[in-house]
Amino acid sequence: MKILVSKCLLGYNCRYKGDNCINSKVLELAKENEIIGICPEVEGGLPTPRDPSERVADRVFSKAGRDVTKEYQKGAEIALKMAQENNVDLVIFKAKSPSCGCGIIYDGTFSGNKIPGNGVTTELLLKNGFRVITEENL
Ligand code: SF4
Numbered sequence: 001m002k003i004l005v006s007k008c009l010l011g012y013n014c015r016y017k018g019d020n021c022i023n024s025k026v027l028e029l030a031k032e033n034e035i036i037g038i039c040p041e042v043e044g045g046l047p048t049p050r051d052p053s054e055r056v057a058d059r060v061f062s063k064a065g066r067d068v069t070k071e072y073q074k075g076a077e078i079a080l081k082m083a084q085e086n087n088v089d090l091v092i093f094k095a096k097s098p099s100c101g102c103g104i105i106y107d108g109t110f111s112g113n114k115i116p117g118n119g120v121t122t123e124l125l126l127k128n129g130f131r132v133i134t135e136e137n138l
Contacts (some may be wrong), residue, residue: 003029004083004125006094007039009135014039018049025138026092036086040099040121044075055098056108060120063110069120072099076121083130091125095134102132 008015010030011022029035042048051062059069076099083091093100101119106112122132 001089002034002036002086004036004038004088004091006100007037008094009092010035010037012037012039014042014048016050016052021094023135026135036082036088038079038082040075040079041072043078044071046071053098054106054108054110055117055120060098072120075099076124079121080124080128083125088130091130091132092138093122093132093134095136102134
């Protein structure tokens with residue numbers, strides 16, 4: 001299978017804190033499948049490290065109050081292009097991220113509360129027919 005994967009799950013230090021969330025199950029899958037890594041937030045032009053952000057309805061704001069919706073949308077478009085050009089069979093994204101989360105995300109108050117919803121990139125990929133799961137579903 002061809003699988004599009006959140007780069008932080010592969011060990012790239014692209015999280016907002018400058019660290020990663022390497023996942024052994026994802027690495028195991030990488031042995032027998034073709035893995036294409038992406039970090040939509042970095043692709044969208046955001047630096048690492050960066051201020052954490054959360055979705056508020058259709059927009060995304062950093063904790064400091066900066067509207068980063070454009071960067072998130074740009075990253076999502078790039079991810080969609082990669083998924084389409086590579087004709088990926090599956091997407092494995094990082095749970096709860098405002099870009100990559102699937103099914104559950106933080107509620108926009110930076111208080112740790114979670115609500116039903118998808119990250120900006122996940123939403124676009126789902127709309128275009130891609131199957132998205134998170135590392136928590138592996
Ligand atoms: Fe990981 Fe996605 Fe956040 Fe990048 S945008 S650090 S790939 S969860």
